[in-house]
Amino acid sequence: MSNKLLSALFGAGLAALAMSSASFAADQKISDFHVDMGGGCETCHKDGSPSADGEYEFKQCQSCHGGLADMDAVHKPHDGKLKCADCHAVHDMNVGQHPTCDSCHDDGRTPEKILGKK
Ligand code: HEC
Numbered sequence: 001m002s003n004k005l006l007s008a009l010f011g012a013g014l015a016a017l018a019m020s021s022a023s024f025a026a027d028q029k030i031s032d033f034h035v036d037m038g039g040g041c042e043t044c045h046k047d048g049s050p051s052a053d054g055e056y057e058f059k060q061c062q063s064c065h066g067g068l069a070d071m072d073a074v075h076k077p078h079d080g081k082l083k084c085a086d087c088h089a090v091h092d093m094n095v096g097q098h099p100t101c102d103s104c105h106d107d108g109r110t111p112e113k114i115l116g117k118k
């Protein structure tokens, strides 16, 4: 985990949640979860308003989480092709809810198959 991610966690007193994601409030939107870390809407949006092209938000994601190229086998193949928000609909999906593949790939692939969990 990057230092920036760790300090965001400790700043919000969320270190325990990093160890056990099962304790996340499952009915909370991913955006609200980020807002509650203390930075408000500005955590992702410049001056709190969404950009037209999503580039600013994409940079914000990467500044804490790192880039696609440095992530697991679900993320890596999309480096240079997608932004985080193409899969993670942060205002629509709840904490703990993972994106699926079938909106773009129609061959039945799943994150579990790619990660060798099933
Ligand atoms: C974790 C990062 C994150 C946080 C925090 C966040 N947003 Fe967003 N927001 C996004 C991204 C990415 C998009 C564009 C993609 C989408 O609509 O999901 C977006 C889209 C939007 C849109 C456009 C929605 C649409 O349907 O076109 C509005 C309005 C918005 N955000 C407002 C807010 C407000 C107000 C807050 C604070 C209460 C907030 N956002 C917090 C990442 C975030």
Ligand code: HEC
Residues within 6 Å of the ligand: 021, 061, 062, 065, 066, 067, 068, 072, 074, 075, 078, 082, 083, 084, 085, 086, 087, 088, 096, 098, 099, 100, 111
């Ligand atoms: C191709 C769709 C896709 C894109 C693009 C994508 N993700 Fe993901 N992400 C997933 C899926 C599926 C999972 C769950 C499986 C896994 O851990 O890889 C996930 C898991 C995660 C998790 C862990 C969530 C948990 O519950 O443990 C984080 C954090 C995350 N993504 C952040 C990002 C960030 C930041 C970006 C952009 C740099 C990004 N993702 C881009 C599909 C995507």
Ligand code: HEC
Residues within 6 Å of the ligand: 005, 006, 008, 009, 018, 021, 024, 030, 034, 039, 043, 044, 057, 058, 060, 061, 062, 063, 064, 065, 084, 085, 088, 090, 094, 095, 096, 097
């Ligand atoms: C200020 C730093 C920061 C920014 C900016 C940020 N995140 Fe996060 N995000 C975190 C931390 C800290 C966590 C909790 C630890 C973890 O799950 O990695 C988290 C958790 C997540 C999770 C996992 C939630 C779950 O279901 O368990 C996803 C997905 C995610 N972020 C996606 C994004 C996306 C997409 C963006 C940009 C639109 C973004 N983040 C911007 C710090 C950030």
Ligand code: HEC
Residues within 6 Å of the ligand: 074, 077, 078, 081, 082, 086, 087, 099, 100, 101, 102, 103, 104, 105, 109, 110, 111, 114
């Ligand atoms: C928003 C659209 C979108 C989603 C959702 C998506 N992908 Fe992709 N994926 C792409 C694009 C675009 C490419 C690049 C295609 C190319 O280069 O020909 C790609 C390429 C890939 C590749 C490498 C090339 C190949 O086809 O084998 C893998 C592996 C992959 N995706 C896995 C996944 C997995 C697993 C999921 C579900 C977690 C997923 N993708 C979800 C758009 C998406």
